[in-house]
Amino acid sequence: xxxxxxxxxxxxxxxxxxxxxxxxxxxxxxxxxxxxxxxxxxxxxxxxxxxxxxxxxxxxxxxxxxxxxxxxxxxxxxxxxxxxxxxxxxxxxxxxxxxxxxxxxxxxxxxxxxxxxxxxxxxxxxxxxxxxxxxxxxxxxxxxxxxxxxxxxxxxxxxxxxxxxxxxxxxxxxxxxxxxxxxxxxxxxxxxxxxxxxxxxxxxxxxxxxxxxxxxxxxxxxxxxxxxxxxxxxxxxxxxxxxxxxxxxxxxxxxxxxxxxxxxxxxxxxxxxxxxxxxxxxxxxxxxxxxxxxxxxxxxxxxxxxxxxxxxxxxxxxxxxxxxxxxxxxxxxxxxxxxxxxxxxxxxxx
Numbered sequence: 243x244x245x246x247x248x249x250x251x252x253x254x255x256x257x258x259x260x261x262x263x264x265x266x267x268x269x270x271x272x273x274x275x276x277x278x279x280x281x282x283x284x285x286x287x288x289x290x291x292x293x294x295x296x297x298x299x300x301x302x303x304x305x306x307x308x309x310x311x312x313x314x315x316x317x318x319x320x321x322x323x324x325x326x327x328x329x330x331x332x333x334x335x336x337x338x339x340x341x342x343x344x345x346x347x348x349x350x351x352x353x354x355x356x357x358x359x360x361x362x363x364x365x366x367x368x369x370x371x372x373x374x375x376x377x378x379x380x381x382x383x384x385x386x387x388x389x390x391x392x393x394x395x396x397x398x399x400x401x402x403x404x405x406x407x408x409x410x411x412x413x414x415x416x417x418x419x420x421x422x423x424x425x426x427x428x429x430x431x432x433x434x435x436x437x438x439x440x441x442x443x444x445x446x447x448x449x450x451x452x453x454x455x456x457x458x459x460x461x462x463x464x465x466x467x468x469x470x471x472x473x474x475x476x477x478x479x480x481x482x483x484x485x486x487x488x489x490x491x492x493x494x495x496x497x498x499x500x501x502x503x504x505x506x507x508x509x510x511x512x513x514x515x516x517x518x519x520x521x522x523x524x525x526x527x528x529x530x531x532x533x534x535x536x537x538x539x540x541x542x543x544x545x546x547x548x549x550x551x552x553x554x555x556x557x558x559x560x561x562x563x564x565x566x567x568x569x570x571x572x573x574x575x576x577x578x579x580x581x582x583x584x585x586x587x588x589x590x591x592x
Contacts, residue, residue, distance in 0.1 A: 245407050247399060249415040252276075255371050257378075259414070264378035266411050272299055274388035274402045275375050276416035277367040279340045279425050279441070280395040280548070281402050282311070282385030283410065284375070287321075293354045293384060299409040302391040305467045306474070307357040308384040309342050309425070310364050313376035321362055321382060323348050326430040328452055335451050338368035340421055341443040344429035344469060355384050357467035361431050371416040386471055387424065388413075394478050394548040394584070397422050401552060422545035423576050427470040428455065438470040440576040442544070477583040480551040482513065484562040486585035493591045494565045495520055502529050505561055513559035515550050515581075517543065520565055530557045540573035547580060 248259050263273045270292040273284045283300065285292040287310045297304060310321060315333055318325070323346045332343065347362040356362050367373065376383060387395040390405040399415035406413075426441030426448070434454035437445055448455045468474075485501065487494040498520070505512045506528060513530045514520070519537040532550030535542035554562050564585070567577040582588065 243408055243411065245403065245410055245413060247403060247413045247415055250371060252416045253370050255374050255414070255416065260371075260374045260378050263375055263412055263414055264380075267375075267379045267383060268381060270295070271412065272296055272410035273375070273412045273414065274399070274406065274410060275372055275385075275414040276369050276399075276419055277311075277372045277385075278369045278420045279367075279423060280397055280419055281388040281399065282372070283388035283406070284311070284383040284385040286379075287355055287382040287384035288350060288352065290352045290354055293352055296384070296386070297354070299406060300386065300389070300391045302386065304354070305357050305465065306386075306391075306471055307359065307363060307468060308355050308386050309471065310351070310355065310362060311367055311372065311376060311383045311385050312364065313366070313373060315366065317382065318345070318364055321348050321351050321364060322346050328435070329430055332428070332451055333366070336443055336447075337366040338373065339366070339443065340368070340425040340441050341365065342425045342427045342470070344427065344431055344438070346431055359467050359469065361429070361469060363427065363470060365425055369416070369420070371414060375414065392474075392477055392479055394480060394551040395424060397545070397548050401548070404552070418545070420545070422547060423580055424472055426576075427472070429458070429469055439472045440579050442573055442576065444572045445575060446572065472583075475583065476586070478548070478551075478580050479584045479586070480555045480562060482555055482559055482562050483586040484515075484551075484564055484584055485587040485589060486564050486566060486581055487589050487591060488566045489591035491568060495523055497589065497591045498563050498565050499523055499527070501563055502527055510560040511558065513554035513557060513562045515547075515554070515562060515564040517568065530554060530559055537568055540567075540569070540577060543567070543577055544573055547577065551584060
């Protein structure tokens with residue numbers, strides 16, 4: 243398969259390019275496209291054969307469900323048996339946007355999409371290219387991140403090509419994504435509702451609409467069906483093993499610097515994912531730094547995170563070191579989650 247890359251204007255994509263991509267989706271093809279979170283790999287959600295091709299292309303386990311994307315709220319009726327309480331108010335507040343709702347699955351949705359569960363994950367994205375494509379396709383589109391399974395999610399078209407060139411039909415290049423981490427996932431089929439995956443729609447924002455929202459614990463095995471994507475203990479990982487340091491800021495920074503010096507003394511080439519504050523401590527140490535930006539800028543760090551992990555892979559380092567996100571509220575919650583899952587080793591310090 244030859245993968246065609248089509249560059250479009252982010253805000254005013256060429257209708258002919260979008261029409262060709264939409265036709266590819268309708269006939270069972272695999273099309274990567276930008277959303278506000280990360281690039282998604284889209285297929286016709288109701289086409290079982292297309293969905294199976296997607297799992298094969300990504301190397302994704304069948305126990306990991308897909309998120310179904312639609313253009314308008316009215317299209318959800320085809321996909322669910324009922325709308326749980328609060329679904330409409332959440333949609334009004336957060337859609338289009340980076341929130342995925344877990345809802346009761348309708349028989350029209352193939353079980354391949356839902357990991358065999360009787361629930362379905364649904365989102366209305368906000369990105370202009372995604373919205374244009376969904377409107378033109380006029381079918382629900384199942385779209386996980388457009389990468390090889392377990393790799394850092396793609397935030398640029400080049401990341402998609404790096405992982406999936408020759409495996410998919412088309413990539414729509416709409417530039418870098420805006421948010422940089424995957425959507426928040428909220429399960430409305432349980433009481434109280436549970437946030438399964440943190441994202442740009444924060445726990446605090448959700449509780450502004452639904453005060454009872456709780457944070458769910460995550461399963462740790464790929465052998466059982468998961469209610470949401472992104473729940474495996476190891477995910478979003480660079481190829482190079484990454485060690486994450488957790489604990490008070492000063493202690494974690496000191497442990498990271500010590501580990502970097504020891505690794506270099508042992509002959510290793512060291513990469514570090516660091517905020518600017520951490521990076522300054524490493525000025526005199528010969529490490530490769532992927533700078534996430536200021537310590538107080540969660541949005542900037544989220545936009546940079548996955549590209550930073552891929553840059554260190556490309557830099558041919560032997561190990562990657564990182565410190566946990568400096569806070570655990572707002573968007574920092576999502577960054578802590580992604581860094582923990584990306585790490586091969588976690589070191590707790592006092």
